[in-house]
Amino acid sequence: MPHYNSFDSFKTKKSIDKKNSAKKKTIKNIDEFIVNSSTDYGIVIEVRYNDAYILYKDNLVIAKIRKDLNIVCNQVVFPGDKVVLEKQNDKYVITNLVKRTSLLSRIKKDMTRLDDVGLTKNIAANVDIAVIVVAAKNPPLHPKFIDRYLMVLQNNNIPVLICLNKCDLKTDEDNILDIYRKIKIPVVETSTYDNIGIETLKEYIKNKQAIFVGNSGVGKSSLINAIMENNEIKTGCLSNKSNRGKHTTTTSKYYIWDKNSSIIDTPGIRSLDVSSFSVKEIENYFKEFKNIDEKCKYKDCLHYKEKNIDCAIKRKVEEGLINKDRYESYIRIIDSLIK
Ligand SMILES: Nc1nc2c(ncn2[C@@H]2O[C@H](COP(=O)(O)OP(=O)(O)OP(=O)(O)O)[C@@H](O)[C@H]2O)c(=O)[nH]1
Ligand SMILES: [Mg+2]
Ligand SMILES: [Zn+2]
CATH class of the missing domain: 1.10.40.50 (Probable gtpase engc; domain 3)
Incomplete structure (x- = not known):
């Protein structure tokens, strides 16, 4: 089992980043930093270098990690993390991290190194289900892309759903995604333009913390937009809220669309690196x-x-x-x- 709460929370194998483990030694008091549970916590919705944007008691607050850990936010907390906050001199400080149930990470080959070492990039914490979004057309559908995602998600022990968006553009009669249905991965067809499949998608991710992943332009943000629009709770996100769904997403963001249901939107990636696998x-x-x-x-x-x-x-x-x-x-x- 992976150790989601430690700093080498990703899988070991040959992928441990020596740079990271060097840094790890400088982190003090890390054991006290992680607590088993808390009734009073905020949820990290976005992290930008040394600022964590946290949803806390229905407000958006900005916080940094407590000083004695001597580490910047984006190395310790990720969207979806639950954190305990304290107000010190009018500023919020993250004093503790609530133990995670999962941590989704991918490993990127570090091209500047010759020793085949990868850099771990943590994407989100406490993910209950991952939705791999693909488009029927524009960008073209490549099952090979799905296969790589499936590998990374299975490696992180995260259940998967495939969402075929833009089904208004679908022309293929022979269904290219049948191979996944056969290996018991659920597939939902959606169109945000024609409002198809949104309710079905919601059923799969209700009462869960979901993450939407997939290529740029497949419609992840548009789907989230559609889900949010049909619901009363709209705890959207930060700066470019008004542009949601229109622009390329650049950092992972967290949305709450129902009392116990949330979605993390992620930036699209062109190709997923799997070089850390043997x-x-x-x-x-x-x-x-x-x-x-x-x-x-x-x-x-x-x-x-x-x-x-x-x-x-x-x-x-x-x-x-x-x-x-x-x-x-x-x-x-x-x-x-x-x-
Ligand atoms: N035809 C069609 N177009 C769609 C649909 N959903 C979204 N689009 C369009 O696809 C384009 C990309 O949508 P986004 O939601 O920004 O895609 P994304 O996956 O969030 O992209 P990144 O943030 O770059 O990863 C936009 O022009 C949308 O209007 C759909 O159901 N059908
Ligand atoms: Mg987007
Ligand atoms: Zn053989």
Whole structure:
């Protein structure tokens, strides 16, 4: 199990950032900083370097981390975090962090380093469900993108829902997302233009802290806008509230749309880095490779370019029992790791 509350809260493997662990040593009193629970807490809705914007007793307040920790906000708290506040000299200070239930992070390869070390980027805390948003058209739908997201989310133990937005532009008759339905990942079709599927989407994320992820321009902010508009509680966010849904999102933001339901909007990313995964573990993220009746009998087989005549995975692909596109996606990921 990952340790969501420590500073190396991401998965270990070869991905631990040496820079981060060096910094870690300078953090004092970190154990006292984390508390198991609190009845009086605020929720972090946005973090900008050393300022955390916190929803506290229905007000938006700005706070910094208590001084003795000697660390800036964006290294310790993330949208969705619950924090305990204290007023010191008229300013709010974050004195404690309430233990997390999850921490979503991704690892970005540090191109300036030669030793294959990645930088962890924490995205949000206490996420109950992640909605991978894709568009039927503009930008084009690439299942390979979904597969990478699925890997990262499964690696973080976060349940997933796929949202096919812009279904007003849908032309394909053969449904490209059926492969996910088959591996039991729910798919919801929506259109913010025609107000389709918004209620269904809401049912999936009600009473949860959800996060919306996906490429830029797929309509994450527009969906959140649509959800907010249909609801009474509108605790929107900060500066560009009036522009919500019209502009590219640049930092993760938190919205409350119902008493116990919230959504974290995230900036779109063009491609998700999966370089921190090891080649051999990739197949663990392709559930259907495991669900077949017969396992590949070659111990170190990557089901790739090996000349193992009887690789069960490759055979199942040929027989149509494993989807070709998913297999190709798997191969592409392996390719990118081997190169
Ligand atoms: N046709 C169609 N267009 C949509 C729909 N929903 C959103 N759009 C348009 O898609 C564009 C991008 O929408 P955004 O909500 O800003 O997309 P985003 O995913 O938040 O993008 P980033 O913030 O850059 O990650 C806008 O021009 C929207 O008007 C939809 O259901 N159908
Ligand atoms: Mg956006
Ligand atoms: Zn094999």
